[in-house]
Amino acid sequence: MKNKNIYDKIFEKKCNVCGKTLLASKTGNGECPHCGWYNNRLGEINENMVIFPNLVSLNKAKKLYKENRLIKPDLNDFLEAFEFYGETGFEYKNLMFCLFRHGDNGIEMGWGPNDDEVAYFKDKEDFIKNAKIDNEYVRDIWNKVENPCYL
Numbered sequence: 001m002k003n004k005n006i007y008d009k010i011f012e013k014k015c016n017v018c019g020k021t022l023l024a025s026k027t028g029n030g031e032c033p034h035c036g037w038y039n040n041r042l043g044e045i046n047e048n049m050v051i052f053p054n055l056v057s058l059n060k061a062k063k064l065y066k067e068n069r070l071i072k073p074d075l076n077d078f079l080e081a082f083e084f085y086g087e088t089g090f091e092y093k094n095l096m097f098c099l100f101r102h103g104d105n106g107i108e109m110g111w112g113p114n115d116d117e118v119a120y121f122k123d124k125e126d127f128i129k130n131a132k133i134d135n136e137y138v139r140d141i142w143n144k145v146e147n148p149c150y151l
């Protein structure tokens, strides 16, 4: 018989977002194969916060699911995820854009085929207001970016 440990996905549980069944670890963590939500305790306690490894809060995910929309972060959710975790990225026009912490509240955004392009922002608000890709504000093209993620 195979040994089981607490990390094995051995418990059935109902997904917090879509209500369908998934297999979770003893601690209740597990990704839902139906809606993609990563069920996890910390995200359940902090239902209005963006908590790794999800990119939107639990309550927002529930709302999006109910409205039959994709569980995808808006720019605010994405930057909240960044603030929580410190390294996030997204793709746009076949380029990868990576955000890193810079100083206390600052954000460094790097991109380019050789990772040689870089821009700095003093905080989240500065990023929302001023971050640009070519001549477009990131906030204006956000619904066209792909694969927002933790790095």
Ligand SMILES: [Zn+2]
Pocket (backbone or CB within 6 Å): 015, 016, 017, 018, 019, 020, 032, 033, 034, 035, 036, 037
């Ligand atoms: Zn689900």
